[in-house]
Amino acid sequence: MTDPTDGLDDGLRARMRAADPALGAPPSSSRWINELTEATMSTPTGTPIPVGTPDGTPDRGEQPRTSPPRWRVWAVPAAAAVAVAAVVLTVWLGRSGGPAGPIAGAPAADSPSVGTSRTASASAAPVTLRAGAPVAARCLPVSIASLRRMPTAFAGTVTLVRGTTATLQVSRWYAGTASQRAADQVQVEGMSPQLRQLVYGVDLRRGGHYLVTAVHDGQITACGFSAEVTPRLAGMYAEAFGG
Amino acid sequence: MDRTDREQRFTALASAVGEPVRRYVVRRGPPDLVDDVMSEVFLVLWRRLDGVPAEDPLPWSYAVARRCLANARRGVRRQAELVEKVIRLSESARTEAASAPDAGRDELLHEALGELSDLDREVVRLWAWEQLAPREIAAVLDLTPNAASLRLSRARRRLAARLRQDGPSAGHRPGDGRRR
Numbered sequence: 001m002t003d004p005t006d007g008l009d010d011g012l013r014a015r016m017r018a019a020d021p022a023l024g025a026p027p028s029s030s031r032w033i034n035e036l037t038e039a040t041m042s043t044p045t046g047t048p049i050p051v052g053t054p055d056g057t058p059d060r061g062e063q064p065r066t067s068p069p070r071w072r073v074w075a076v077p078a079a080a081a082v083a084v085a086a087v088v089l090t091v092w093l094g095r096s097g098g099p100a101g102p103i104a105g106a107p108a109a110d111s112p113s114v115g116t117s118r119t120a121s122a123s124a125a126p127v128t129l130r131a132g133a134p135v136a137a138r139c140l141p142v143s144i145a146s147l148r149r150m151p152t153a154f155a156g157t158v159t160l161v162r163g164t165t166a167t168l169q170v171s172r173w174y175a176g177t178a179s180q181r182a183a184d185q186v187q188v189e190g191m192s193p194q195l196r197q198l199v200y201g202v203d204l205r206r207g208g209h210y211l212v213t214a215v216h217d218g219q220i221t222a223c224g225f226s227a228e229v230t231p232r233l234a235g236m237y238a239e240a241f242g243g
Numbered sequence: 244m245d246r247t248d249r250e251q252r253f254t255a256l257a258s259a260v261g262e263p264v265r266r267y268v269v270r271r272g273p274p275d276l277v278d279d280v281m282s283e284v285f286l287v288l289w290r291r292l293d294g295v296p297a298e299d300p301l302p303w304s305y306a307v308a309r310r311c312l313a314n315a316r317r318g319v320r321r322q323a324e325l326v327e328k329v330i331r332l333s334e335s336a337r338t339e340a341a342s343a344p345d346a347g348r349d350e351l352l353h354e355a356l357g358e359l360s361d362l363d364r365e366v367v368r369l370w371a372w373e374q375l376a377p378r379e380i381a382a383v384l385d386l387t388p389n390a391a392s393l394r395l396s397r398a399r400r401r402l403a404a405r406l407r408q409d410g411p412s413a414g415h416r417p418g419d420g421r422r423r
Contacts, residue, residue: 012406015406016368019349033262037254037258039285041250232279
């Protein structure tokens with residue numbers, strides 16, 4: 001990276017470098033790069049980027065962002081205090097494959113742990129989520145602090161949609177009980193068309209990659225807390241759950 | 244978890260270019276856009292991994308960052324303009340704090356850079372800040388190496404001449420009509 005005329009410009013270059021805006025900026029941590037790398041690789045190459053940036057081919061230029069960042073999308077309904085749909089989380093806990101009923105109240109005795117990658121050997125019965133009737137609620141902004149309080153969190157790909165039930169193959173458990181984390185699959189039941197149409201709801205579509213959280217009473221979060229994977233959201237999950 | 248070959252290649256690429264590209268973005272973008280822009284850059288690199296030059300991925304990555312930054316700026320143009328003003332102020336403040344006796348020099352430099360065309364200014368920045376050679380600058384800016392070299396020489400000449408006009412010790416010449 002040298003130039004034959006550099007000798008003539010040493011002073012200029014030194015002066016320019018003294019005015020380098022990044023001069024005082026601390027170097028980024030390797031953890032930050034690692035997290036961003038992992039979050040990026042969670043976004044499949046063939047999936048459209050949901051924030052309005054299409055292909056991004058360098059030689060023809062990036063397209064302008066046509067929609068606000070996702071956090072602003074649900075910040076708007078938050079301000080408007082719109083109703084959101086809530087999805088009732090029902091977990092099939094038994095290793096025999098039977099349903100154990102909905103999670104209610106505090107987490108199960110096997111307290112949640114975080115940042116657990118799926119292993120190929122795990123083969124417990126699927127966790128089943130069930131969509132309940134929409135309820136009135138307010139959207140809260142997605143934040144790392146809010147995510148951190150979620151007892152259940154995972155990343156998964158929708159492998160099947162049949163009727164109102166979607167099946168996700170879990171790629172990573174960020175938080176959950178030991179029983180939950182033993183499962184490879186999660187099923188979401190009762191995803192109504194009404195729910196799918198809500199921009200702040202969760203529209204699970206086959207082939208889509210999602211980050212999902214659920215609160216203590218067993219409801220899957222909406223309002224952007226549970227949504228299709230984006231680097232931004234994945235980064236927030238990683239930071240919230242240390243994964 | 245086993246890594247695919249593609250994931251291994253991307254991890255290595257991210258490790259190699261992540262920090263320099265972040266600094267590139269820090270140098271040119273409002274602080275509150277850095278994370279968003281970096282997310283977009285990584286996403287483009289991930290999606291276009293097969294097109295990233297294996298032997299010298301950095302200029303290509305800078306080119307991606309340049310476009311992502313331009314997109315981000317367009318998306319938040321009004322905020323960006325405001326923040327840019329703040330950045331300029333903070334740059335001046337940082338410079339003053341770092342080298343108070345020479346504070347005027349950096350102000351002059353900033354003015355001199357501002358008198359260059361956008362493209363020439365970026366050529367000089369890539370040369371000085373990213374320390375790229377003309378052929379690498381050409382890759383970032385989609386120029387021919389010859390055009391990049393000519394632009395760089397011309398921009399450096401103009402910059403040096405402009406700075407000589409005021410001189411290191413004449414930073415605040417009274418009555419200098421060129422000052423804004």
